[in-house]
Amino acid sequence: MSDSPSIFTKIIAREIPADIVFESDAVIAFRDIAPQAPVHLLVVPKTEEFANVTELAAGNPALLAELVSVAQSLADEYAGGQYRLIFNTGENAGQTVFHVHAHVLGGNLEEGTLG
Numbered sequence: 846m847s848d849s850p851s852i853f854t855k856i857i858a859r860e861i862p863a864d865i866v867f868e869s870d871a872v873i874a875f876r877d878i879a880p881q882a883p884v885h886l887l888v889v890p891k892t893e894e895f896a897n898v899t900e901l902a903a904g905n906p907a908l909l910a911e912l913v914s915v916a917q918s919l920a921d922e923y924a925g926g927q928y929r930l931i932f933n934t935g936e937n938a939g940q941t942v943f944h945v946h947a948h949v950l951g952g953n954l955e956e957g958t959l960g
């Protein structure tokens with residue numbers, strides 16, 4: 846965990862605005878600010894103690910399961926249940942925010958869209 850709050854922690858705290866589509870005690874979901882598909886949601890645990898999905902899987906598998914379940918529900922609601930679920934893991938894989946999050950991409954994806 847870094848010293849300063851992640852951009853997602855600031856969204857959770859309502860310090861910066863976001864288009865929030867779901868929130869529970871443990872998980873929040875909002876629209877990506879730079880969508881790469883017709884539906885592009887980010888599903889984020891409220892705790893920022895896990896930098897990536899590997900740490901989350903090792904440290905709190907139940908929370909990872911909840912994240913995937915929320916992603917499925919949102920994909921059902923916003924993308925007809927067909928979607929890509931992406932966890933960029935590490936800088937070389939394109940990860941820019943080191944507060945674990947799942948990208949949910951849906952809605953007539955073009956070939957090659959990676960999120």
Ligand code: 5GP
Pocket residue numbers: 852861863864875876877878879880887932933939940941942943960
């Ligand atoms: P990563 O590259 O770490 O897998 O994904 C980070 C995602 O967060 C990017 O798709 C980026 O567009 C999104 N993002 C970065 N800053 C903000 C923000 O302030 N608000 C929202 N809604 N999304 C953001």
